[in-house]
Amino acid sequence: MAQSMMLLWGSGSPPCWRVMITLEEKKLQGYKHKLLSFEKEEHKSQEVLETNPRAQLPTFKHGDLIVNESCAVCLYLENRFKSQGSKLIPDSPAEQALMYQRMMEGVHLNAKLDSVAYYDFLTPEGERHDSALKRNKEALATELRLWEGYLQNVAEGSYLAGPFSLADVIFFPNVAYAFHFKLSVERYPKLAKYYSLLKDRPSIKASWPPQWFPTSNGDDALKDV
Amino acid sequence: MAQSMMLLWGSGSPPCWRVMITLEEKKLQGYKHKLLSFEKEEHKSQEVLETNPRAQLPTFKHGDLIVNESCAVCLYLENRFKSQGSKLIPDSPAEQALMYQRMMEGVHLNAKLDSVAYYDFLTPEGERHDSALKRNKEALATELRLWEGYLQNVAEGSYLAGPFSLADVIFFPNVAYAFHFKLSVERYPKLAKYYSLLKDRPSIKASWPPQWFPTSNGDDALKDV
Known part of the structure; x- marks a missing residue:
């Protein structure tokens, strides 16, 4: 197949x-x-x-x-391929509701990360404003604090919506991206713990990106978010 | 329930x-x-x-x-509620593949429409650039031409992915929004036809918005896209 x-x-x-x-x-x-x-x-x-x-x-x-x-x-x-390999959409209505919610929130997170890490790449030189980058950073920090709160409420050893699911598949690469560009482990301890929980999962390890697209905002573009 | x-x-x-x-x-x-x-x-x-x-x-x-x-x-x-009312995710693999693809493309379309229709609302006064709004308009026009192409290939009387589906549920409100803000029927005839095909569908008519959020870029913010 x-x-x-x-x-x-x-x-x-x-x-x-x-x-x-x-x-x-x-x-x-x-x-x-x-x-x-x-x-x-x-x-x-x-x-x-x-x-x-x-x-x-x-x-x-x-x-x-x-x-x-x-x-x-x-x-x-x-x-x-429902019955093959891991089941990535849980059966219980409660887990399913949460799964779809976090999955779609994870989809929307991308643009917020890019708006900071790739600000210069995405914005032509004459249109860049420190105030805009600052606002994007604040919006990203607010967003990431939301996820800290979500993870605060997750049971020990559990994933975003209970068992490992499409919510994690969608979200985890964003988290790895954030820490690659030096998001603070101290300011986002729950995200850091989630990253540690998943980084050695076989599916994730086997597909780990050999390299990242360099950002003109620096390899530590997310350090002060 | x-x-x-x-x-x-x-x-x-x-x-x-x-x-x-x-x-x-x-x-x-x-x-x-x-x-x-x-x-x-x-x-x-x-x-x-x-x-x-x-x-x-x-x-x-x-x-x-x-x-x-x-x-x-x-x-x-x-x-x-799979077995209740309309079936919104088709069974056949081919229709399902197309359905998920168009559904997610429909999700991403929102921000592109907003970036033109609500440009002033979304951008603080000192950060606005005619060049940025122009680029957003061009990106939106490119996007809408893609959808014209998709609809060109749809069988007569058929919807985005065959039968009416979540792809249409996600996409149609964007189309109605675009024409409300005066997108050109002449430049986007397939979108206009799709709009006509769906605007009187009972579920859509019953939930038609009584009003739209006014845009500071004008009620015809999309007329020259």
Whole structure:
């Protein structure tokens, strides 16, 4: 089954990583894949455009079926291979409600991290304002404190919505990204604990990004958030 | 069942509207709800904060379960009430793949519409640039042309992913928002046709927003996109 899958991915992209974690969890190792370089703009190549008109990574095919948006790929794979590998959507209504909620909050978190870590990259020179970057940092800090609160209420050894689920698949790469760019372990102890709990999970370790896209705001772009 | 549900909502908010369409489609009429005013900042009230620390609408409770993010609510309701009312996630793998893809693309479309229609509202006065608004408009036009292409390939009378689905639930309110703010019917004929196909659907008509949040970029903020 996995041999009929093809993933085009970029290293250090949380959306790409989510798909790779899901493929590992669903025991779909052996899928075809190709690492493309963001720096060389290979995500804008004809090879990507044929499958993904957005010229973005991940780009994913399963046989003739195309699903590119990362959360959509995860939902598709979990529903298509329900009884294979880890169960990534829990059965109980309460866990399911929480799972969908945290999963979607995790989707929206990306842009908030990017708005700080990649501020210069995303904003043309003449349009940059210290006040805007400061506001983005404050909004990100408020956001991350929310997650600290969520994790405060999670039972010891438990994950975002009880058992390991798509909520963690979507969220964890964002957390790893945040700590890679030097988010403070002291200011966000619950996030740091969550990171430690998951970083050696086999699916995550097996798909760990070999490198991260450098940010013009520095390798410690998140240190004072 | 519906009597144990409570929705706090704001008029003209695509995320709120999605939840209301889903409740209609799943035959969950009779849910409790309360219309709050964005202009009076009632979404920041204690009543909202008790259920939603983000101080956003929609805010949704089903018994003791809380789900607030709009796409999460729709996924939760469809999975919780699978066999009731319309089936909003198709069974066939091909339709399901396309459904999740379009649903998530629809989620990401919101911010692109807001970045034009609410540019002044979202950007403090000293940080506004004509070049930024122009770039946002171009990005939105590129995005909407993508959807024109998607709809070009849809069979006559069919919806985004075949039968009416969560993809339409998520996407349609964005389309209605775009045309409300005077997106050009001539430049986007497929979107206009899709709008006509769906605007009188009972679930959509029953939940049509009584008013839209005014934009400081004008009631025709999208006319030249």
